[in-house]
Amino acid sequence: MSERDESLVEEIALLRREVAMLNGHRFIRVQNSFWRMIGFQFMRGLALGLGSFVGATLLVSVAVYLLSHIDFVPILGDWAAEIASQMKN
Secondary structure: OOHHHHHHHHHHHHHHHHHHHHHOOHHHHHHHOHHHHHHHHHHHHHHHHHHHHHHHHHHHHHHHHHHHOOOOOHHHHHHHHHHHHHHHO
16 A cells, blocks of 8 residues: 555544544434424523523513613603503502
């Protein structure tokens, strides 16, 4: 064998090791099973939905609280105070 052939054989062996290592990776193992993948994506969707809901709730609450304390702009201040009073009831 020539030196070029030996380097090709060595590169192929390295590629085989890398592919074997990637196939053993957790992400690939999850993706190999249809039901595991469905369960993983379902849990991911639940976490995303819950996080979005909690984040939006906190953001809107802080915005309404801050807007309710604005007195120098009468329209916004009254509007925010009305929203705040509606939320208390």
